[in-house]
Amino acid sequence: MITTVNPTDGTTPATYDAMTLQQLEQVVAQAAQAAAEWGSVPVGERLEALTRLASELRASADGLAALITAEMGKPIREAEGEIEKSAVTAEYYAANGAAILADEQVMVDGAKAWVSYEPIGLVLAVMPWNFPVWQVLRFAVPTLAAGNGVLLKHSPNVTGSALAIEQLFRRAGFPEHLVRTVVVEEPDVPATIERLIADDRIAAVTLTGSNRAGAAVGAAAGRASKKSVLELGGSDAFVVLADADVEAAAAAAVRARFTNSGQSCVCAKRFIVEAEVADEFIDRFVTGVKGLVVGDPTDRAVAVGPLARDDLRVALQRQVDSSLAAGAVLAIGGGSIAGPGYFFEPTVLTGTAPGMPVFDEETFGPVAAVAVANGPAHAAELAGATPYGLGVSVWTRDASRGVELARRVTSGAAFINAVVASDPRLPFGGTKRSGYGRELAAAGLREFTNTRTYWVAG
Incomplete structure (x- = not known):
C-alpha cells in the first residue's frame, strides 16, 4: 500500500x-x-x-x-x-x-x-x-x-x-x-x-x-x-557584482531562493556578493525574506508552504546547524516551526564559505547561504566551487561583464540580470553532478x- x-x-x-x-x-x-x-x-x-x-x-x-x-x-x-x-x-x-x-x-x-x-x-x-x-x-x-x-x-x-x-x-x-x-x-x-x-x-x-x-x-x-x-541536483550561484542594481538583485534573490518553498533544483542557493555592496544586499535581502508569508499553502496570500516530507526538514536542520557550528552567522530564521505540518522558517545564513554544508551541499528548502567575494575573479571562483552545474545568475549593470563572468562558471544555463528558469523555447539541463x-x-x-x-x- x-x-x-x-x-x-x-x-x-x-x-x-x-x-x-x-x-x-x-x-x-x-x-x-x-x-x-x-x-x-x-x-x-x-x-x-x-x-x-x-x-x-x-x-x-x-x-x-x-x-x-x-x-x-x-x-x-x-x-x-x-x-x-x-x-x-x-x-x-x-x-x-x-x-x-x-x-x-x-x-x-x-x-x-x-x-x-x-x-x-x-x-x-x-x-x-x-x-x-x-x-x-x-x-x-x-x-x-x-x-x-x-x-x-x-x-x-x-x-x-x-x-x-x-x-x-x-x-x-x-x-x-x-x-x-x-x-x-x-x-x-x-x-x-x-x-x-x-x-x-x-x-x-x-x-x-x-x-x-x-x-x-x-x-x-x-x-x-x-x-x-x-x-x-543543483546548488546554483546568484552572483551580485559591485555595479549591480542592488535593490533589483535583492528582490529577485528572494524569488530565486524561496519559490516552491526552496524545493527546486534550479533555485538559487548560494548568493555570492562583492564586498562593496554586501551589507546593502544582505539588508535588502533579509528585509524581503521577513516579508514572506508562511503558512497554509491553500491560502493565496502564502508564499512559503511546508516541506514535502518531515525527513527533508530534518536534513535541512542538520545542514543549518552544522554550518552555524562551522562559523556561519544566522541573519534570520534557522529552524523548524512548531505545530502541525513540516514547516521550516525562511532562513538566511551569512559568512558562508566552502567547507560548510549550506555552501557545499544542495539545500532543498527555504535556506539561503550568502558569501562575500573580494572581486569578480573571487566571485567566479566561489560560484564554481561546487560539484553541481545547473545554472548561474549574474547581476551587473554591464551585461558583457556578466556574460564574461558566467563563461568562467560551468553550468547548463547562464542568466544575466534575471532569475534562472526553464522555458520551452530553450534547452534545459545540467553539467557535472x-x-x-x-x-x-x-x-x-x-x-x-x-x-x-x-x-x-x-
Missing part, C-alpha cells in the same frame, strides 16, 4: 494499492504496443493531440493544482502556475514540432542525403515530487510529439498526481495505454526500475531526482546500452529520437 501525506497538517489524503508483478507486466506490454502504433501516426496528428492537451490542462487546472498542494504542499498560486506552464509547453510543441522533426537535407555529391528524426519506442520516466505535473509534462510532451510512449514511475508521495496525469492524457484523446503510470512501493523501487531498464521493451530512460538515484539509473542504462537523460542530456526546445524534442542518416545513390 502507498499512503500519501498532506505535509500541511499530516493528514492522509489517500491510499493506493501497489501493482503486483503481473499487473506491472500487463502495463508494460500495453504501453509498448501503444508506443509502437503511435510511432506510425503522422506528425501532424500527434501535434494536434498536444493542442487538445493544452486545453485539457487548463480545464483541469483547479483540480490538479489542489491535488499538488494537498500532496506536496506547494502554494496554490504556484501550483496553478505549474499547470499553465505545462499548457504553454504543449502549445509550443504543437506549433513548432513539425519544423523541429522535419527531415534535414544534406548536400552530398552524387547522392541524395538527409537526416531523419524517428521514434524509438517506450521511454521510462522516473520523476520527482517537487513539480508533480510540470516535471512530467516537460518530458512527456516532446517525447510524445516525437512519436514515443511514456511509462511513468512517479514519486510515491504524489501518486494521486501521477494517476491524474495518466487520465489527463486520455481525456485529451491520446491512445489509452500510451501514457501509463506504474505504482510501486518505495522499498521495491530500485529493483523495479533496474528490471524495467533492462527490459527490451523499454527504449530509453529519463530521471529527474537525486544524485544517488541518478547514479543507479545511469549505471543500469549503461549496462543495457540505452539512452539516458539525468536532471539531478547536475546530470546530462537536455529537455525542452529542439534539443528536448530530438533527445529521444533515432537520428537516422539516409543516403540514396545516383
Whole structure:
C-alpha cells in the first residue's frame, strides 16, 4: 500500500494499492504496443493531440493544482502556475514540432542525403515530487510529439498526481495505454526500475531526482546500452557584482531562493556578493525574506508552504546547524516551526564559505547561504566551487561583464540580470553532478529520437 501525506497538517489524503508483478507486466506490454502504433501516426496528428492537451490542462487546472498542494504542499498560486506552464509547453510543441522533426537535407555529391528524426519506442520516466505535473509534462510532451510512449514511475508521495496525469492524457484523446503510470512501493523501487531498464521493451530512460538515484539509473542504462537523460541536483550561484542594481538583485534573490518553498533544483542557493555592496544586499535581502508569508499553502496570500516530507526538514536542520557550528552567522530564521505540518522558517545564513554544508551541499528548502567575494575573479571562483552545474545568475549593470563572468562558471544555463528558469523555447539541463542530456526546445524534442542518416545513390 502507498499512503500519501498532506505535509500541511499530516493528514492522509489517500491510499493506493501497489501493482503486483503481473499487473506491472500487463502495463508494460500495453504501453509498448501503444508506443509502437503511435510511432506510425503522422506528425501532424500527434501535434494536434498536444493542442487538445493544452486545453485539457487548463480545464483541469483547479483540480490538479489542489491535488499538488494537498500532496506536496506547494502554494496554490504556484501550483496553478505549474499547470499553465505545462499548457504553454504543449502549445509550443504543437506549433513548432513539425519544423523541429522535419527531415534535414544534406548536400552530398552524387547522392541524395538527409537526416531523419524517428521514434524509438517506450521511454521510462522516473520523476520527482517537487513539480508533480510540470516535471512530467516537460518530458512527456516532446517525447510524445516525437512519436514515443511514456511509462511513468512517479514519486510515491504524489501518486494521486501521477494517476491524474495518466487520465489527463486520455481525456485529451491520446491512445489509452500510451501514457501509463506504474505504482510501486518505495522499498521495491530500485529493483523495479533496474528490471524495467533492462527490459527490451523499454527504449530509453529519463530521471529527474537525486544524485544517488541518478547514479543507479545511469549505471543500469549503461549496462543495457540505452539512452539516458539525468536532471539531478543543483546548488546554483546568484552572483551580485559591485555595479549591480542592488535593490533589483535583492528582490529577485528572494524569488530565486524561496519559490516552491526552496524545493527546486534550479533555485538559487548560494548568493555570492562583492564586498562593496554586501551589507546593502544582505539588508535588502533579509528585509524581503521577513516579508514572506508562511503558512497554509491553500491560502493565496502564502508564499512559503511546508516541506514535502518531515525527513527533508530534518536534513535541512542538520545542514543549518552544522554550518552555524562551522562559523556561519544566522541573519534570520534557522529552524523548524512548531505545530502541525513540516514547516521550516525562511532562513538566511551569512559568512558562508566552502567547507560548510549550506555552501557545499544542495539545500532543498527555504535556506539561503550568502558569501562575500573580494572581486569578480573571487566571485567566479566561489560560484564554481561546487560539484553541481545547473545554472548561474549574474547581476551587473554591464551585461558583457556578466556574460564574461558566467563563461568562467560551468553550468547548463547562464542568466544575466534575471532569475534562472526553464522555458520551452530553450534547452534545459545540467553539467557535472547536475546530470546530462537536455529537455525542452529542439534539443528536448530530438533527445529521444533515432537520428537516422539516409543516403540514396545516383
